[in-house]
Amino acid sequence: MTELLQYIVNGLVSGGIYAIVAAGFITIYNVSKVINMTQGEFLMLGGMFTVTFIGAGIPYFVSIILAVLLVILIGAVMQKFIIGQAKTNNPISLIILTIGLSIFIKGIASFFWGKDPYALEPITSNDPINIAGISIAQQSLWVILTVIVILIGLWYLTEKTLLGKKINACSVNQQAARLMGISPAKMMMLAFAVSAGMGAIAGIVIAPLNVTSYDVGTLLGVKGFAAVILGGVGNPLGAIIAGFALGLIESLSAGYISSGLKDAIAFMVLIVVLLVKPTGIFSERSVGKGGL
Amino acid sequence: MKKGLKRLLLPLLLSAIMIFVSACGGASEDNNTIKVGAVYSITGPNSPLGVPEKQAVEMLVKQINDNGGVSGKKIELIIEDDKSDNTEAVKKIKKLVTSDKVVAVLGSSGSGPSLGMAEYAHSRKIPLISMAAANEVTDPVRPGIFKTPHTDIHATKLIYKFLQQKGLKKVAFIYDSNPYGSSWATQLKKFASQYGIEIVAEEKYGTKDQSMNSQLTKLKNSDAEVIIVAGTNPGPATIVKEAKQLGIKIPIVSSHGSANHKFLELAGKDAEGIYMAAGKLLEPDQIKPGDPQEQIIKKFVADYQAAYKSTPDGFAGYAYDGLNILVEALKSLNGDGSDSEKLAEAIENVKYVGVTGEFKFSPQDHNGLTEDSMIMMQVKDGKFQLAE
Missing domain, CATH: 3.40.50.2300 (Response regulator)
Incomplete structure (x- = not known):
């Protein structure tokens, strides 16, 4: 029983990160119909910048804030000067452009930081907290707390604020939104900035759990993308639930079947879902069907 | 026209190569130097291994030659880079053996390149001392193929x-x-x-x-x-x-x-x-006083720090031992490494205390180390x- 609970706790921690990555994908997708393949790199940059700033003698929390701001800036600049400048609106071309950007960012990162891994100190100590025989790392609690805060914040932004309404308007019908005086270009830049910020925070809180290096973003990006597909493209809540589900499937299959097969099993579930319900478990909301 | 040119070019090129090769052959007849080849992964993913290895042997060659060489002969070390690539490593050892006419080859850093080089060295009966971790390099034992790292x-x-x-x-x-x-x-x-x-x-x-x-x-x-x-x-x-x-x-x-x-x-x-x-x-x-390796390790660390301002790691040590073992064998042959089979036998008889461990080679053991190292x-x- 404690074993099962331990696997569930492990799964929720990694699932929470997949959920944040997935939410980042959806935020951008809903506005621009672009799947932003640099999502994983935002996580990597967040962790690596923090390590660098701390190494330069800047206090821990200031480093985190600086790193997040810097990644938000990178996300916004990337949208404004590269993706926004592309001479096409075709989402497929833009997706390929983001794949190129992701490779570019990784290349620059390996040049800057080398290929060696780095360690980041945990927010509080690395001693575990024991509850009924299961051990939870203090940092894992921080991860789960961060995930919840980010997801609630994102929900509040999109559902309860005027800014969120504007973003929603763009995703429903860009032309109508423009007629109402909303600038889709600005909203897209905002979506990139929000996704970059969420990614950076996620990258920072998970780094102390193990190690971080220039290439951690790729796998996290792929897992987050899998969660998006599993939950249904365009549905934020579905993608978040799918993110947690993916983490749980991985952890439980590693625990009870074989640790070598955990990725294979997770992706097998994905394939089966796509065969049975090609739109994903929760399907696409009506969002986006009105326009484009 | 083009074809005619090609026909003319080929013999020209061939004769140029022949002259070049014979010139190289002439150089190796110099009796006062011993040519030794080395292949390390100086670039590519294995470069953290290859670079210290290269530095360690360069330092050692200089020390040996400054102290009068091996039985009065200077060592001429030709270092090649295999770019951490298996095929490249075999190309480089072929070049060292056929055109540079080295008596023995050291290297390479990684297991893949070393296994490829061992095949070639074995077929040409050229002694090879590898710095690779893989046990397969010396298991099964082949005449002339040795390695220095722990397994x-x-x-x-x-x-x-x-x-x-x-x-x-x-x-x-x-x-x-x-x-x-x-x-x-x-x-x-x-x-x-x-x-x-x-x-x-x-x-x-x-x-x-x-x-x-x-x-x-x-x-x-x-x-x-x-x-x-x-x-x-x-x-x-x-x-x-x-x-x-x-x-x-x-x-x-x-x-x-x-x-x-x-x-x-x-x-x-x-x-x-x-x-x-x-x-x-x-x-x-942390070495216990009186450990047989104490002296050589302290000397190696001090020399390396003086030469490169950094502390040597295990890889530098593997390369240092590799060349020292070859030198021991050459000394026992009075500096004459021209007979590859004799040289291989001489390496088998080497008993040498190195920085990696106490090497005791035998016809059955071409790694020569025990867990006490x-x-x-x-x-x-x-x-x-x-x-x-």
Whole structure:
């Protein structure tokens, strides 16, 4: 029983990160119909910048804030000067452009930081907290707390604020939104900035759990993308639930079947879902069907 | 027109090559130098191994020649870069043997390139001393093919002996699924019964895996008394951190693949108390007084620091020993390395105390080391210290 609970706790921690990555994908997708393949790199940059700033003698929390701001800036600049400048609106071309950007960012990162891994100190100590025989790392609690805060914040932004309404308007019908005086270009830049910020925070809180290096973003990006597909493209809540589900499937299959097969099993579930319900478990909301 | 030109070019080119080759042949007849070839991975992913290796031999050649050479002859070392690539390594050894006419070859840094070079060296009967970890380089034994690094067999025996002393019998191990870790898994299973060890659980992970939580949860729930970790950075550091997070209290022993200062940096405070199988070169200050290797290690470290302003690692040591072993063999032949078979036999008879360990080669053993060349370390106060 404690074993099962331990696997569930492990799964929720990694699932929470997949959920944040997935939410980042959806935020951008809903506005621009672009799947932003640099999502994983935002996580990597967040962790690596923090390590660098701390190494330069800047206090821990200031480093985190600086790193997040810097990644938000990178996300916004990337949208404004590269993706926004592309001479096409075709989402497929833009997706390929983001794949190129992701490779570019990784290349620059390996040049800057080398290929060696780095360690980041945990927010509080690395001693575990024991509850009924299961051990939870203090940092894992921080991860789960961060995930919840980010997801609630994102929900509040999109559902309860005027800014969120504007973003929603763009995703429903860009032309109508423009007629109402909303600038889709600005909203897209905002979506990139929000996704970059969420990614950076996620990258920072998970780094102390193990190690971080220039290439951690790729796998996290792929897992987050899998969660998006599993939950249904365009549905934020579905993608978040799918993110947690993916983490749980991985952890439980590693625990009870074989640790070598955990990725294979997770992706097998994905394939089966796509065969049975090609739109994903929760399907696409009506969002986006009105326009484009 | 074009065809005619080609017909004319080919013989011209051929004759040019012939003249060039014969000129090279003439140079090697110089009786006052011994030509030795070396192939290291100076660029590419194995460059952290190849660069210190190159630096160590360059330093040593200079020292030997300044002290009068080998039996009055100077050593001329020709170093090539295999770019961490198997095919490139074979090309480079072919060049060294056929056009430079070296008496023996040192290298390469990685196991893949070394295995390819060993095939070629064996077919041309040129002695080869490799710096690669893979046990297959000298197992099965082939005439003329040698290697200097420790193997996982030595480390396995050392760890099991240590566990015996501590009275720990039930072992769980976790290994990287790459060739390094898999070879460890084989050896750990093979030697367990000899030392009265019972393996109660085994788990593996991928080199790029972010988290080994699930594997460690399984090991935690086994009745193991000790966990052995076999992998190279960053895997063992992640495992050590996550073991702490999961509240694993039993001792952890890590392989020499993580016996370096990067491990301490990555694992930070969580490295405290971890046991580690390591070469003596890791912490020269920790060598017991009177250890036969004490003198040569201290000399090597001092010389290397003077030459390069950095502390040598195990790889530099492998290369240093490789060239020294060859020099010992050449000395026994009065500096005459022209007969490859005699030279190979001479290497087999070398007894040499090096920085890696005490080498005692024989016709059955072309690695020449035992588990006594390694020591058990423990991380205390953020430093590697001799384990009690």
